[in-house]
Amino acid sequence: xxxxxxxxxxxxxxxxxxxxxxxxxxxxxxxxxxxxxxxxxxxxxxxxxxxxxxxxxxxxxxxxxxxxxxxxxxxxxxxxxxxxxxxxxxxxxxxxxxxxxxxxxxxxxx
Numbered sequence: 001x002x003x004x005x006x007x008x009x010x011x012x013x014x015x016x017x018x019x020x021x022x023x024x025x026x027x028x029x030x031x032x033x034x035x036x037x038x039x040x041x042x043x044x045x046x047x048x049x050x051x052x053x054x055x056x057x058x059x060x061x062x063x064x065x066x067x068x069x070x071x072x073x074x075x076x077x078x079x080x081x082x083x084x085x086x087x088x089x090x091x092x093x094x095x096x097x098x099x100x101x102x103x104x105x106x107x108x109x110x
Contacts, residue, residue: 022064030065033086041086045093054094062090 022030025044032040048057069083 022068023060026061026064026068029061030068033065033069033082036082036085038085038089041089042093045090046096049094057094062094066090 025048029041029044032044045057045062048061052060066083066087069086
């Protein structure tokens with residue numbers, strides 16, 4: 001099992017991991033996930049939802065980081081805990097983020 005610093009090095013590299021592209025914000029989110037820093041995960045996701053909306057946040061941040069966490073070979077124990085905690089925290093932050101109103105004031109709540 002790789003140490004925390006070995007995992008960190010793979011996240012620090014721009015580009016991708018096993019074909020999963022990670023931009024600077026996504027790398028920061030992945031580091032927070034690997035460190036099990038749920039407060040930082042929530043802040044990053046909520047800030048992105050507030051700035052660009054839920055769908056772009058999902059497409060640009062949440063999904064690529066989830067793919068990255070799931071693509072790490074041989075990561076059991078702490079790695080799967082990081083992925084599980086990340087998914088719980090990111091989904092909560094996505095659903096708690098500011099929701100934009102539908103077109104022409106269309107109600108989006110039920």
